[in-house]
Amino acid sequence: MAAIREKSPAKRADAQRSIEAILDGAIRCLSRNPEASVSEIAKTAGVGRVTVYGHFPNRADLVEAALTRAIDDGHAGLEAVDLSGDPRDALARLVDSSWQLVNQSRSLLIAAQDVLPPGKIRELHAGPANRVERLIERGRDEGVFRTDLPTTWLVGVLHSIMHSAADEITAGRLTPDEAAGYITATVLAAFSPGALRP
């Protein structure tokens, strides 16, 4: 860090541009092939392997940074989703938009699952998870989502069903077009307070 702080503003801006190019390259390569090597990523980014390793000591660090960046970009896009009105309809809209992102990042996610522990991947989703959490809380307050299980559990259920859909597509048992509908139909039933009624 000291070394970076001592650099001139121009050098810092250079380093920043180089990092951006590497992350763009990583997202592009890993989205095509989850096993893309550091060399391929460097080539796509238009930098040398040594430059990549200067910013990311190993491939796992680079994959983590690429996933973080993809999630942050997606998170920003999800800000546009209308979460007002009936929480069930709002959840369906959020699943639909989130799913597009998960599906685009399916290959990147496989790359991440290869090198990062599941807890880490869930941690990187903290931003999107907060949005879901607030929506679930509102649905509970309004009586349309169940309150017999904790909100954190329901967030985890949504997260794991989305990722299950990604795995099912990879396994050839589901098409990307079917997925959002399946996820919504499953999650709305799972979140329903119906089971509490006699």
Added chain:
Amino acid sequence: MAAIREKSPAKRADAQRSIEAILDGAIRCLSRNPEASVSEIAKTAGVGRVTVYGHFPNRADLVEAALTRAIDDGHAGLEAVDLSGDPRDALARLVDSSWQLVNQSRSLLIAAQDVLPPGKIRELHAGPANRVERLIERGRDEGVFRTDLPTTWLVGVLHSIMHSAADEITAGRLTPDEAAGYITATVLAAFSPGALRP
């Protein structure tokens, strides 16, 4: 393979005993520490590292074999679960027993997730998945489980919610005692045909 076939029956029995000891050791070590090394596993098994590598060329092969063995053992245990009667009650019993196994194997599963792709892990669960699949089919025939989503999807949902519970415990957001109840309450709601009724 030719080399093994040429060995005397006594030597083959020796090799088999050695493999059994290594797998027992691997399950024991990885269940305590998902990052257990091949050296630790060899020590626990009472064999040398070279012997381990003679049977399992790398750590990922060994972890895969250990998970396969743990799943096979668990599968045999699950044969004892009574799956007759109301499919919802049968599913609750199956979740309860399966969860005990998943929970015991939580650390082993983390080890496997570190070295094996998700598709491979799901593939190793094919035996247990068949049992769940038959039960879900019966529930659909009897009108207590939904038929608007494919059975394979519902199997995947159960699988992912179980593994989500394991991750939630690892993250400290859930206790092992709560998990089976949460999984059952979530899955029975998710599988309910209620949403189809007007």
